[in-house]
Amino acid sequence: MQNGSEPRKHTISVMVENKFGVLSRVAGLFSARGYNIESLSVGETLDPSVSRMTLVVRGDEFVIEQVTKQLHKLIDVIKVTDLTDEGHVERELVLIRVNAEPSNRAEILRTAEIFRARVVDVTPVSFVLEATGDEGKLEALLELLRPIGIQELVRTGKVAIARGPKTRVRRVEAPKKPRVADDPKVVGFAD
Amino acid sequence: MKMPGARIVLECLKRQGVDLVFGLPGGAVLPIYDALYDFEGLRHILVRQEAAAGHAAEGYARTSGRVGVCLVTSGPAATNLVTALQDAMMDSIPIVAFTGQVPTHLIGNDAFQEADNVGITRPCTKHNFLVKDGNDLGPIIREAFHIASTGRPGPVHVDLPKDILVKEWDLVWPERVQMRSYNPNYDGHPGQIKRAAKLLARAKKPVLYVGGGVISADASAELRELAELGQFPLTQTLMGLGAFPMEHPLSLDMLGMHGSYYANMAVHHSDVLVAIGARFDDRVTGKVDAFAPNAEIVHIDIDPSSISKNIKVGVPIVGDCRRVLVKLVEAFREELKDELSPVVREGRRQWAAQIAQWKHDVPFQYEWSDDVVKPQYVIQEISNATGGEAFIVTGVGQHQMWTAQYYKFKHPRMWCTSGGLGTMGYGLPTAMGVQAANPGKLVINIDGDGSFQMNSQELATCFTEGLPVKTVIINNGGHGMVRQWQRIIYKERYSAIDLPQIPDWVRLAEAYGCVGLRVTKPSELVPAIEKMIATPAPVILDVCVDKDECVFPMVPAGGANTDMILTPPTREVRDKAAKSQTGF
Ligand SMILES: Cc1cc2nc3c(=O)[nH]c(=O)nc-3n(C[C@H](O)[C@H](O)[C@H](O)COP(=O)(O)OP(=O)(O)OC[C@H]3O[C@@H](n4cnc5c(N)ncnc54)[C@H](O)[C@@H]3O)c2cc1C
Numbered sequence: 001m002q003n004g005s006e007p008r009k010h011t012i013s014v015m016v017e018n019k020f021g022v023l024s025r026v027a028g029l030f031s032a033r034g035y036n037i038e039s040l041s042v043g044e045t046l047d048p049s050v051s052r053m054t055l056v057v058r059g060d061e062f063v064i065e066q067v068t069k070q071l072h073k074l075i076d077v078i079k080v081t082d083l084t085d086e087g088h089v090e091r092e093l094v095l096i097r098v099n100a101e102p103s104n105r106a107e108i109l110r111t112a113e114i115f116r117a118r119v120v121d122v123t124p125v126s127f128v129l130e131a132t133g134d135e136g137k138l139e140a141l142l143e144l145l146r147p148i149g150i151q152e153l154v155r156t157g158k159v160a161i162a163r164g165p166k167t168r169v170r171r172v173e174a175p176k177k178p179r180v181a182d183d184p185k186v187v188g189f190a191d
Numbered sequence: 192m193k194m195p196g197a198r199i200v201l202e203c204l205k206r207q208g209v210d211l212v213f214g215l216p217g218g219a220v221l222p223i224y225d226a227l228y229d230f231e232g233l234r235h236i237l238v239r240q241e242a243a244a245g246h247a248a249e250g251y252a253r254t255s256g257r258v259g260v261c262l263v264t265s266g267p268a269a270t271n272l273v274t275a276l277q278d279a280m281m282d283s284i285p286i287v288a289f290t291g292q293v294p295t296h297l298i299g300n301d302a303f304q305e306a307d308n309v310g311i312t313r314p315c316t317k318h319n320f321l322v323k324d325g326n327d328l329g330p331i332i333r334e335a336f337h338i339a340s341t342g343r344p345g346p347v348h349v350d351l352p353k354d355i356l357v358k359e360w361d362l363v364w365p366e367r368v369q370m371r372s373y374n375p376n377y378d379g380h381p382g383q384i385k386r387a388a389k390l391l392a393r394a395k396k397p398v399l400y401v402g403g404g405v406i407s408a409d410a411s412a413e414l415r416e417l418a419e420l421g422q423f424p425l426t427q428t429l430m431g432l433g434a435f436p437m438e439h440p441l442s443l444d445m446l447g448m449h450g451s452y453y454a455n456m457a458v459h460h461s462d463v464l465v466a467i468g469a470r471f472d473d474r475v476t477g478k479v480d481a482f483a484p485n486a487e488i489v490h491i492d493i494d495p496s497s498i499s500k501n502i503k504v505g506v507p508i509v510g511d512c513r514r515v516l517v518k519l520v521e522a523f524r525e526e527l528k529d530e531l532s533p534v535v536r537e538g539r540r541q542w543a544a545q546i547a548q549w550k551h552d553v554p555f556q557y558e559w560s561d562d563v564v565k566p567q568y569v570i571q572e573i574s575n576a577t578g579g580e581a582f583i584v585t586g587v588g589q590h591q592m593w594t595a596q597y598y599k600f601k602h603p604r605m606w607c608t609s610g611g612l613g614t615m616g617y618g619l620p621t622a623m624g625v626q627a628a629n630p631g632k633l634v635i636n637i638d639g640d641g642s643f644q645m646n647s648q649e650l651a652t653c654f655t656e657g658l659p660v661k662t663v664i665i666n667n668g669g670h671g672m673v674r675q676w677q678r679i680i681y682k683e684r685y686s687a688i689d690l691p692q693i694p695d696w697v698r699l700a701e702a703y704g705c706v707g708l709r710v711t712k713p714s715e716l717v718p719a720i721e722k723m724i725a726t727p728a729p730v731i732l733d734v735c736v737d738k739d740e741c742v743f744p745m746v747p748a749g750g751a752n753t754d755m756i757l758t759p760p761t762r763e764v765r766d767k768a769a770k771s772q773t774g775f
């Protein structure tokens with residue numbers, strides 16, 4: 001198909017049956033048809049029988065149209081939404097292990113503060129920072145840390161949700177799962 | 192009442208209305224074969240290789256309109272089946288395939304005859320299931336048949352671990368299948384249907400382009416109504432053949448790479464092109480930029496992903512061909528209440544004249560010979576002898592294309608060929624399935640000497656199961672289609688295409704208890720065909736044909752449909768083709 005528009009990044013939200021093999025169906029579709037996934041994250045939704053996948057895919061309008069149609073064609077896929085041009089919030093979490101020599105520890109902490117990143121591990125020569133945000137913010141943070149020396153980087157991939165009220169849903173009682181805090185053996189939380 | 196999983200599988204098949212299963216046993220499915228031993232109302236046909244079970248199920252499905260079923264064991268049997276699954280996937284054929292699997296607790300252990308069956312079949316099925324809990328057997332089998340036969344039909348695979356088959360379970364049989372994630376859309380959008388009707392009423396050069404979806408939808412009658420009502424010229428894809436009678440005056444025969452000159456010219460010059468259950472395959476469009484460049488395109492298809500995949504479409508209609516055609520005929524009648532404008536009427540008159548001219552100028556043609564049998568002539572005589580009333584199946588290659596060009600198809604669901612995957616070896620096993628679904632009917636497998644050898648072991652099945660398939664081997668001593676490409680595009684550098692006259696087909700037939708006949712001269716052909724048809728046993732009719740014959744017209748891959756090569760090409764044409772070649 002001839003190109004109809006410039007390729008760009010799309011954030012696609014896919015509700016799937018929470019069944020064995022569904023991740024490989026989605027991943028297989030992308031490799032079989034030669035589309036690139038830039039990131040993919042999966043998790044349960046309010047309804048434990050449904051999972052939500054958030055995919056970031058690059059492509060022009062025809063490619064994205066095929067991607068969404070092909071996703072929809074998978075039998076276990078319940079709903080596909082391209083959030084890109086809808087109002088939505090997207091977030092990603094990164095963990096960054098960065099060199100922290102005495103000479104630049106203060107600078108790192110200042111930078112972290114500006115980006116509301118937190119220090120979650122400290123050694124005499126390194127920090128691990130945790131930051132969340134949209135792509136722009138995280139890229140900016142990484143750019144500032146790069147000259148100091150990033151040793152290691154882990155990203156969750158993007159998650160996204162549409163803005164505004166969608167549909168009113170009935171209030172559901174929270175399922176009565178035993179809470180960790182009720183367990184006397186548990187003394188604290190790894191927050 | 193509790194019963195072993197194996198028995199549940201059979202009970203479910205019976206409730207599902209299955210009367211016939213093609214299969215081959217082995218360790219992991221022994222419980223099912225044991226349950227089959229005294230199970231009533233289910234015929235099992237023992238094939239000689241698992242791919243044949245899959246193809247037979249395809250032939251059964253395509254000609255009966257029901258879901259075809261096959262059953263094989265784990266590991267190598269499941270992997271043997273893969274070709275047939277992909278074949279059914281490409282051609283949208285509804286089959287359900289059961290494979291055995293090692294017991295649940297051994298899965299992932301590299302156990303004997305273990306393969307990751309669902310991992311392997313995932314991309315070549317519409318959907319697949321691994322049964323991990325015996326209580327799911329009924330619901331899964333129900334869903335498997337539902338998914339295979341609804342929406343865009345296709346193959347579904349169910350993997351059955353041995354322990355699930357052995358343990359006892361309650362039979363769970365949901366009366367209805369309801370899936371929140373799968374609800375195909377059957378009714379086209381009324382607004383779009385109206386737009387299509389308006390376009391057709393204004394078209395000066397309309398063409399209908401009809402594909403396999405019309406066969407799946409059993410929409411031939413509705414199609415004919417539309418075509419005749421509007422006097423629309425109509426061309427069919429390889430998969431659509433039979434949707435509309437070839438001898439109808441509006442028929443333009445097949446389009447595409449080996450389609451007719453007049454179909455390709457008509458599509459190219461059309462101003463409104465209505466694609467009905469066809470998927471704009473690259474063997475149809477040729478170079479996409481040059482395909483129907485001036486046409487407003489309407490596309491009726493049940494699968495949204497078929498629409499605007501290869502060619503941008505102006506009026507997409509997602510729905511079932513039959514339901515949409517009913518509405519489209521209504522809407523078009525509505526348009527006809529106002530008289531067509533004089534400009535349109537004059538345009539239509541000229542269009543009809545132009546098409547008649549194209550048909551007259553370049554029909555399908557070949558040079559006659561008194562000495563050597565021309566392959567096209569064989570097809571013509573089979574067509575004459577059967578009056579278009581036989582079930583026809585083919586292998587893949589030149590003989591397949593000549594059959595598409597020269598056989599006068601009359602009815603839907605009487606034609607099986609491997610279009611999308613182009614699977615050599617498809618012919619005999621598929622014909623077997625067709626014969627099993629249509630006992631007492633004439634089933635002819637028109638095969639190539641190369642293709643036939645890829646599944647010739649099934650002659651044994653034909654013989655032992657009483658399936659009197661008639662095979663005509665268009666014997667050109669080689670891989671003719673490959674030879675044709677080497678001749679035209681690779682400057683006659685013939686490489687690995689000769690199949691010396693081995694085996695002796697007549698003796699091979701006899702070795703399998705079948706009847707063998709041979710024809711080497713044109714004058715022997717008609718009596719031999721008559722004899723073949725009159726023989727109650729399976730027959731091989733070996734017809735030695737001219738090996739230099741090529742399939743024309745031919746659009747070199749990647750070329751525009753107007754760049755058809757019509758006759759054996761001159762050196763300049765060959766050089767040009769060599770430059771534009773993009774693969775085979
Ligand atoms: C050697 C060789 C040469 C070939 N040359 C040619 C050639 O010259 N010309 C040619 O036409 N083909 C040729 N083919 C076949 C080609 O590769 C394709 O298989 C074929 O063109 C596809 O046919 P189709 O478009 O009818 O689609 P099919 O594969 O039959 O697909 C059917 C379409 O209809 C839709 N559909 C299914 N059910 C319904 C329903 N109920 N309602 C609505 N829509 C439905 C499906 O979603 C799909 O899009 C050749 C194949 C081989 C092996």
Ligand SMILES: Cc1ncc(C[n+]2csc(CCOP(=O)(O)OP(=O)(O)O)c2C)c(N)n1
Binds near residue numbers: 590616669671673
């Ligand atoms: C399984 C498989 N292998 C290879 C091919 C490539 N191929 C396409 S046509 C053809 C030659 C077929 O020869 P034959 O069956 O004798 O038919 P002919 O063209 O001679 O009529 C080959 C090798 C194929 N389509 N399928």
Ligand SMILES: [Mg+2]
Binds near residue numbers: 588641665669671
């Ligand atoms: Mg041959």
